[in-house]
Amino acid sequence: xxxxxxxxxxxxxxxxxxxxxxxxxxxxxxxxxxxxxxxxxxxxxxxxxxxxxxxxxxxxxxxxxxxxxxxxxxxxxxxxxxxxxxxxxxxxxxxxxxxxxxxxxxxxxxxxxxxxxxxxxxxxxxxxxxxxxxxxxxxxxxxxxxxxxxxxxxxxxxxxxxxxxxxxxxxxxxxxxxxxxxxxxxxxxxxxxxxxxxxxxxxxxxxxxxxxxxxxxxxxxxxxxxxxxxxxxxxxxxxxxxxxxxxxxxxxxxxxxxxxxxxxxxxxxxxxxxxxxxxxxxxxxxxxxxxxxxxxxxxxxxxxxxxxxxxxxxxxxxxxxxxxxxxxxxxxxxxxxxxxxxxxxxx
Amino acid sequence: xxxxxxxxxxxxxxxxxxxxxxxxxxxxxxxxxxxxxxxxxxxxxxxxxxxxxxxxxxxxxxxxxxxxxxxxxxxxxxxxxxxxxxxxxxxxxxxxxxxxxxxxxxxxxxxxxxxxxxxxxxxxxxxxxxxxxxxxxxxxxxxxxxxxxxxxxxxxxxxxxxxxxxxxxxxxxxxxxxxxxxxxxxxxxxxxxxxxxxxxxxxxxxxxxxxxxxxxxxxxxxxxxxxxxxxxxxxxxxxxxxxxxxxxxxxxxxxxxxxxxxxxxxxxxxxxxxxxxxxxxxxxxxxxxxxxxxxxxxxxxxxxxxxxxxxxxxxxxxxxxxxxxxxxxxxxxxxxxxxxxxxxxxxxxxxxxxxxxxxxxxxxxxxxxxxxxxxxxxxxxxxxxxxxxxxxxxxxxxxxx
Numbered sequence: 001x002x003x004x005x006x007x008x009x010x011x012x013x014x015x016x017x018x019x020x021x022x023x024x025x026x027x028x029x030x031x032x033x034x035x036x037x038x039x040x041x042x043x044x045x046x047x048x049x050x051x052x053x054x055x056x057x058x059x060x061x062x063x064x065x066x067x068x069x070x071x072x073x074x075x076x077x078x079x080x081x082x083x084x085x086x087x088x089x090x091x092x093x094x095x096x097x098x099x100x101x102x103x104x105x106x107x108x109x110x111x112x113x114x115x116x117x118x119x120x121x122x123x124x125x126x127x128x129x130x131x132x133x134x135x136x137x138x139x140x141x142x143x144x145x146x147x148x149x150x151x152x153x154x155x156x157x158x159x160x161x162x163x164x165x166x167x168x169x170x171x172x173x174x175x176x177x178x179x180x181x182x183x184x185x186x187x188x189x190x191x192x193x194x195x196x197x198x199x200x201x202x203x204x205x206x207x208x209x210x211x212x213x214x215x216x217x218x219x220x221x222x223x224x225x226x227x228x229x230x231x232x233x234x235x236x237x238x239x240x241x242x243x244x245x246x247x248x249x250x251x252x253x254x255x256x257x258x259x260x261x262x263x264x265x266x267x268x269x270x271x272x273x274x275x276x277x278x279x280x281x282x283x284x285x286x287x288x289x290x291x292x293x294x295x296x297x298x299x300x301x302x303x304x305x306x307x308x309x310x311x312x313x314x315x316x317x318x319x320x321x322x323x324x325x326x327x328x329x330x331x332x333x334x335x336x337x338x339x340x341x342x343x344x345x346x347x
Numbered sequence: 348x349x350x351x352x353x354x355x356x357x358x359x360x361x362x363x364x365x366x367x368x369x370x371x372x373x374x375x376x377x378x379x380x381x382x383x384x385x386x387x388x389x390x391x392x393x394x395x396x397x398x399x400x401x402x403x404x405x406x407x408x409x410x411x412x413x414x415x416x417x418x419x420x421x422x423x424x425x426x427x428x429x430x431x432x433x434x435x436x437x438x439x440x441x442x443x444x445x446x447x448x449x450x451x452x453x454x455x456x457x458x459x460x461x462x463x464x465x466x467x468x469x470x471x472x473x474x475x476x477x478x479x480x481x482x483x484x485x486x487x488x489x490x491x492x493x494x495x496x497x498x499x500x501x502x503x504x505x506x507x508x509x510x511x512x513x514x515x516x517x518x519x520x521x522x523x524x525x526x527x528x529x530x531x532x533x534x535x536x537x538x539x540x541x542x543x544x545x546x547x548x549x550x551x552x553x554x555x556x557x558x559x560x561x562x563x564x565x566x567x568x569x570x571x572x573x574x575x576x577x578x579x580x581x582x583x584x585x586x587x588x589x590x591x592x593x594x595x596x597x598x599x600x601x602x603x604x605x606x607x608x609x610x611x612x613x614x615x616x617x618x619x620x621x622x623x624x625x626x627x628x629x630x631x632x633x634x635x636x637x638x639x640x641x642x643x644x645x646x647x648x649x650x651x652x653x654x655x656x657x658x659x660x661x662x663x664x665x666x667x668x669x670x671x672x673x674x675x676x677x678x679x680x681x682x683x684x685x686x687x688x689x690x691x692x693x694x695x696x697x698x699x700x701x702x703x704x705x706x707x708x709x710x711x712x713x714x715x716x717x718x719x720x721x722x723x724x725x726x727x728x729x730x731x732x733x734x735x736x737x738x739x740x741x742x743x744x745x746x747x748x
Binding site for chain 1: 405
């Protein structure tokens, strides 16, 4: 809320309040985002307030997750140091305002790519980190096997997300009644679900798996098979600096391309020395100047992979088989492995 | 030598000058006009600035979004609402929910506040200590904490819909709320209501007449048989002539929840509980201060007339204390209304939650939504103040002060 007010005030008066709009003014002076970030010495990255697998701090305050890895990768490209990131935890409601006001350089916070967000917020999505969909979490004791059996159910959601509209659409098109109780934060939503106020907790499926871990007895709850919406989650940047937009976009593409070429955190050094295939050499920066075209160094992909690994490694470590969440790759497999993750070629 | 009559000063012009320019005269008036113009210019600049800033950042602006389809559900609505309604409708739904919780909260806060405030002054040791303890406990804990406490306490105490507490098989209490039969109006409703109104008005007139007769000539006129007769008889006749006024739709457990009937959601109950008990603690202190401001001789005078303590308070002390109580009491009412925006923490769909929350994040039009929301809270507060001022003016007038 503080951000909403600060932003409103700043836009009204046209003065930078805190850091609000400061970046926009830098842009007006002809200073690019990349230069601004370099001069500041750290990337400012908007993340969630704690969603295991995507962005969550551990007990020492170190952030991890697949969304966090995107920011670390960008920092690695710019500074050759994945730790030069300042993470700004944001609520669902505050996230766009933090981006618009210039408080953060990148929003990497499990945010669904929709037309209205792309068009009306003065920001652009740069790609899809995770193909998700909205699902339902219910208590096993209700003996519900399908979302179509949820007529007249009470549903808990977190406000400020695409979830509320999807929910309304799904129940309407299936001619079912429901009651929605919308909470400001994910924690309160889960608490209300746990206390029995709602029969159902609905959110993106990945989030349901993550929140289920926080429940007293995770095994008593089950995620229903229906996925009722398309939720492509991805990073966002402000409009108006295409170089910055390209850099963030290609950082994610590079992680995907690295996986496609089998470049991993372990073998990347070895590969740089031995690579002989022309397309591999282009990716690793031993041939051509592709990194420089983006405004960074030739070895940008190597830096990314050293910092966070390729896309597959990051997925596995944070949300996949190697994590507590254990979510299957599904749609997020590479295009040549049966999924839809596909990155344009580096050439 | 004849004394020339002095021309009286031009009264009208003088008064006008005084009213518009104050002590500074016409110069003051010009200064005021300049000041207002400067304010208008600043406002104009702010709007223009905001528009340019938003355009530069390619952020959508304007109020066109208000007619867009909201597309999300709301758990409590006093007017018919569905997902296909507009954001304007959502705004009205949220506003009504805010007003509902504020009015109900103010009602209970006033009652509890007066009881506790007078209780604190009670000569009874137990009552005064309990009241004092209540005030100190409740007003010193954060409100958000109390709202969450009541919400989780209310929810934890209630069973699931299938294990509902049932009263005569028609009223059900569970963790989805209190389900009661819903009244459905029929053609007989209006004649019935009119009959009731006539009966009540007639009874009041009869009562006045009886009192008048008693005070004037000492005659005791027995009116109660007529009063009871008309109160029961008139509506009964209306019902026989025009048909039944109401029928009730009974709630039935179907699937996860009760279908049919009306429901009071637990969020509303928890919010009203928290807001009214919290504000009551402050009102209690206001009342105590007001009563103590009345000279203790008034209390003694009441006692020497043979009035009981309760009657002395009710008839003599509290009416005088009201003059002192009223302004800070208004503050508490305003606080309660504004505090109701904490509803978002427990999922009660008030204005702040559905409009400055969901609508804001769906449309992304922060400036417009925040401006409307601020304007509405300001308006609610100003109207409340105006009503209380009017009440205060009447009290002052009736006491000849």
